[in-house]
Amino acid sequence: MVACAVLTVSGILYAxxxxxxxxxxxxxxxITDLYVFQGKNTDNLVFVGNSQGLLAPSATGAASFNPNTLIQFKxxxxxxxxxDLVIQAIYKDGKVDFFGLTHPSFTGLRTKIEEGHFLGSVDVTPYGAGTPIVATGKxxxxxxxxxxxxxxxFDLDQFHKIVGGMATSFNNPGHDTFAGTNVLSIVVEVPKSLLHPQNGKINVWLxxxxxxTTPKQS
Amino acid sequence: MKNVLKNALFGLTALACFASCHKHNPVTPEVFYDEADQMGRPAINTVFIKAPDKDKFNVTIPSVMAATFGSEMKSSLLGLNPGYTTNLLGLNADQFIGVLSTDVLNAATTGPTTFYDGTHVLTGRALADDVIDVELHLVFGGPDGSANPGLTSDHVDANDVPFLPEFPYLAQPH
Known part of the structure; x- marks a missing residue:
């Protein structure tokens, strides 16, 4: 379905x-994108993690989070x-459960869900819903x-032409390759006081x- | 024979583990998750990492990225802009790659959060930030941003639909 959406929207690759x-x-x-910005309440920081991009509207209703995919803000x-801290999100039975704001038991490439640090959960907002479903947790x-x-x-198509030697400059106006497409988003708004930054800043990656496939005991 | 031994060993291990772990976690066995993709700043893997290394980049922890990919990324930068000297931030190629090669998104916990707004540099990434123009300027624009004028903006300056003023901030899907 995702592959179909890509073909429908455009034949492009990376972004x-x-x-x-x-x-x-x-x-x-x-992953498509990571955003970190101050919330409407400036005591909070907002973390946005997007995945499964370039969904045409016709493909968006069938797109879903995967119960075997753990999404983490590190x-x-x-x-x-x-x-030093993680926020973990994982899909289960129509909801996404969130864990963390704790030092993870395992850092690096192989991790597990911090089940003792449940933060809350939210129902996945269905495609076509008039208003987003928002939940407040711990x-x-x-x-x-x-x-x-x-x-x-981004005018990604023109960028590819430039890199490929088929054009020497961008067009003005450009054409937004991502206009009209959707992603699956996880958005978390966190009080800054929970982040304990040492020098007024943090580094984040998604x-x-x-x-x-074979669960292992620790 | 090898398989029989393997199975026997697996059974023993499972039994031992069951016995010792049972009281802590009676219901769900512990599941581990292996990293598949990661990103910090926009377009780093896409633009600066060469095709054979793109999967490897996604499973390299940020603290060793600079040592692993720094020279490859510098070569990509000079491939994109052979005339690169310094950029608007005053960074030469080694210094610029020094910043980019650890692919994490820096975010301030006080004050404005922006990729670059003319004053604040790398204090976050807001939804409306024109991150591509910032990166194009830093790669192609030279010391004062005026070099290669055809390459320093894609002339797509905003999203196709407005963002929401409050949580969850992102616009309704199309």
């Missing part, structure tokens, strides 16, 4: 992180580019999960991970 690498292309693990709050943390307009904008 912000859309379909950045062969192993994730067309998979529920394919947060370094002391400047060493290693995660410590006033807000959650959203569901399809949204892809907020990314990851997706796949459940190992």
């Amino acid at each position: 912000a992180d859309h379909m950045d690498a062969p192993a994730v292309k067309g998979q529920p693990t394919d 947060i370094d709050n002391d400047g060493d580019n290693a995660e 410590d006033g943390i807000k959650f959203f999960a569901g399809p949204r307009d892809d907020p990314f904008f 990851t997706t991970s796949t459940a190992e």
Whole structure:
């Protein structure tokens, strides 16, 4: 279905992180974008993790989060580019459950859900819903999960022509390759006081991970 | 024979583990998750990492990215802009790649959060930030941003639909 959407919308490949690498292309693990910004309440920071991009409207209703894909915001709050805190999101039975704002038991490439640190859950907003479903969990943390307009904008087709030697400059006006397409979004708004930054700043990266097919005991 | 041994060992391990772990976690066995994709700043893997390494980049932890991919990314930068000297931030190629090669998104916990607004640099990424123009300027624009004028903006300056003023901020799907 995702592959269909891509063909429908355009034949293009890479973008912000859309379909950045062969192993994730067309998979529920394919990240499109990460955003981190101050909330409407400036005491809060908002984390947006988008995946499964370039969904045509006709393909969006069938797109869904995957119960075997763990989505994580990894947060370094002391400047060493290693995660000190994680916010984890995973789909289950129509909801997305959130865990974290704790130091993960396992850092790096192989992780597990911090089940002892449940933050809350939110029903996935169905495609076509008039208003987004929003939930508030522990410590006033807000959650959203569901399809949204892809907020990314870029004349990617022209960029490819330039890089491919078929053009020497961008057009004015340009054409937004991502106009009219959707993504699956996870949005979390967190009080800044929970992030414990050492120097007034944090470093964030978004990851997706796949459940190992044979569960292993620790 | 090898398989029989393997199975026997697996059974023993499972039994031992069951016995020792049972009281802590009676219902769900612990499931581990292996990283598949990651990103910090927009378009880093896409633009600066060469095709054979794109999967590897996604499973390299940020703290070792600079050592692993720094020279490859510098070569990509100079491939895109062979005339690169410095950029608007005053960074030469090594310094610029030094910033980019650890692919995390820096975010301030006080004050404005923006990729670049003329004053604040890398204090976050807001939905409306024209991150591509920022990156094009830094790659192609030279020390004062005026070099290669045909390459420093894609002339798509905003999203196709407005964002919401409050949570969840992103617009309704099309």
